[in-house]
Amino acid sequence: MDSTYAIQAEGLVKRYGETTALDGVDLSLQPGRVLGLLGPNGAGKTTVVRVLATLLRPDAGTARVGGFDVVRRPQRVRELIGLTGQYAAVDEDLTGQENLVLVARLLGLTRAEARRRAGEMLDRFGLAEAARRPVRTYSGGMRRRLDLAASLIGRPRVLFLDEPTTGLDPRSRGDVWDLVRDLVTDGMTVLLTTQYLDEADRLADEVVVVDHGRVVAAGTPAELKARTGGQTLDVRPADRAAAAAVAAIVAEAGGAAPVREAADGLVSAPVEPGRSGAQVLAEVARRLDAAGVPVAELGLRLAGLDEVFLALTGGPRGRAADEGAVR
Amino acid sequence: MTATSTASRPAAPVRIAREGLTLAWRSLLKIRHSPDQLLDLSLMPITFVLLFTFLFGKAVAGDWHAYLQYVLPGVAVQALVFASMNTALGFNSDLRSGVFDRLRSLPISRAAPLIGRVLGDAVRNVVTLAVVAVVGAVLGYRPHAGPLPVLGACALVLAFSLAMCWAAALAGLLARGPETIGGFVFVVTVPLTFGSTVFVPTADLPGWLGGWVRINPVTRVSEAARALVTGTPAGLHIRDSLLWTAAVLAVFAPLAILAYRRRT
Numbered sequence: 001m002d003s004t005y006a007i008q009a010e011g012l013v014k015r016y017g018e019t020t021a022l023d024g025v026d027l028s029l030q031p032g033r034v035l036g037l038l039g040p041n042g043a044g045k046t047t048v049v050r051v052l053a054t055l056l057r058p059d060a061g062t063a064r065v066g067g068f069d070v071v072r073r074p075q076r077v078r079e080l081i082g083l084t085g086q087y088a089a090v091d092e093d094l095t096g097q098e099n100l101v102l103v104a105r106l107l108g109l110t111r112a113e114a115r116r117r118a119g120e121m122l123d124r125f126g127l128a129e130a131a132r133r134p135v136r137t138y139s140g141g142m143r144r145r146l147d148l149a150a151s152l153i154g155r156p157r158v159l160f161l162d163e164p165t166t167g168l169d170p171r172s173r174g175d176v177w178d179l180v181r182d183l184v185t186d187g188m189t190v191l192l193t194t195q196y197l198d199e200a201d202r203l204a205d206e207v208v209v210v211d212h213g214r215v216v217a218a219g220t221p222a223e224l225k226a227r228t229g230g231q232t233l234d235v236r237p238a239d240r241a242a243a244a245a246v247a248a249i250v251a252e253a254g255g256a257a258p259v260r261e262a263a264d265g266l267v268s269a270p271v272e273p274g275r276s277g278a279q280v281l282a283e284v285a286r287r288l289d290a291a292g293v294p295v296a297e298l299g300l301r302l303a304g305l306d307e308v309f310l311a312l313t314g315g316p317r318g319r320a321a322d323e324g325a326v327r
Numbered sequence: 328m329t330a331t332s333t334a335s336r337p338a339a340p341v342r343i344a345r346e347g348l349t350l351a352w353r354s355l356l357k358i359r360h361s362p363d364q365l366l367d368l369s370l371m372p373i374t375f376v377l378l379f380t381f382l383f384g385k386a387v388a389g390d391w392h393a394y395l396q397y398v399l400p401g402v403a404v405q406a407l408v409f410a411s412m413n414t415a416l417g418f419n420s421d422l423r424s425g426v427f428d429r430l431r432s433l434p435i436s437r438a439a440p441l442i443g444r445v446l447g448d449a450v451r452n453v454v455t456l457a458v459v460a461v462v463g464a465v466l467g468y469r470p471h472a473g474p475l476p477v478l479g480a481c482a483l484v485l486a487f488s489l490a491m492c493w494a495a496a497l498a499g500l501l502a503r504g505p506e507t508i509g510g511f512v513f514v515v516t517v518p519l520t521f522g523s524t525v526f527v528p529t530a531d532l533p534g535w536l537g538g539w540v541r542i543n544p545v546t547r548v549s550e551a552a553r554a555l556v557t558g559t560p561a562g563l564h565i566r567d568s569l570l571w572t573a574a575v576l577a578v579f580a581p582l583a584i585l586a587y588r589r590r591t
Contacts, residue, residue: 055428055432076434079434090429093356093360103429107434154434
């Protein structure tokens, strides 16, 4: 057992009948760091979190949290973790305060302690004013904050956040990001799953990309970005209908796979590794001119995680089956 | 797994009880916040008592007041069997909303959520029973027996409803959603409560139905309660009623716990 890791998983496998949700997932995370588990819907992110949070037994492989095996010592693991699931796991009929007191009482705090701790968390998460209102009346962002507060009542050392910002408006997303950064400053170890690349980019020290239950890449956001050669070529034809023709030209001129066509007609492709971006750009411009395709936009930029993600998973996001179906 | 946590913690039974009570407190808070639940809890028994007293009263006994004396203990059993089915809905909603995941990720006993739910529902069942008793009394129902046998009858009926909570818990854990539960409740509770001696004595029923009605647990519990409150010999009825309660509990509590573990 390597106690230098807060989370350590080796060869996790989980099957549901014919479906293989996890197909040998390895990952590890040192204390005080943030791991972003990135992947499309159905990639197996939630399954990984459920295994690590002792909610699901893996069919094969081992996982340790804080040095404790999640299958053999689940109660010890539960003493260390906090979990915020994809859907706010709070009781709609109770008030925000009651929800937090309930968790605190279950964790063994006395009535007075529980009330004090709940009050602290409500203040910290900007819910003090809504504390005595039923959760039913809360907005999506407030629910998510309450859910996060509930998972932090027990002062966990390791926090699992399963798609913490899915479905939130941009402002609430920013709020959640700030909260996560504060937690990390306090020394918390965080594993968060997300399908948003910018989220992983902003919050995570390390990113593990999963697809079809397998880890397809791992590293820091910077390392992952460097993998695609670093540059991306964008071409927007004046006429959206010409996108296919433009994509063909880009591919011939030195754009590496995958060449993507966005719905708005924008064609983008990573620059082929080993080639100069300027050269490819010039080549594309020459060929477009020769083919007589008018262009609205033509440019070169540093690749984002978006491109990395596509290069690694080999297809557009959201194509796989809904993750909820395989839970 | 209570077994493992018992091994590592000496005070486990105390802890489990405390956790169960905390979760039962949650069920009760819900009633305070949603008065419509209280309406649910009391409207159903009120409707049952009024409806069956006046609907069948004339037809069966020719006199609703006399019929009330016969029907009330059985209606109490019926109301509680229906009320027990709430357990299924509560469980199912906790499963789907993620509240169960939260509870299972906490370092608490695995049995606590089950115990808490059933305890909370037991309190709700007491409320239901009290409403039946009050409405009955207002309409003119008077038990012939003293307070002790009446309390005994209440205890028998409540014990049976608690056993039924475990059957409902199993249904709630297995069902995909509230719609499935609605179907289940209908299929189980209607033959149980109407195919019994709650409303009509067995004498005039066709053979096959009579057979079912005689062994039906709701019949046995109703007969026991009726015998107790009217002061007729109740010994055998009480025995049968307790046997049924124990049997339902022995079958469904382990199955519910198994289903609950399997959801993990």
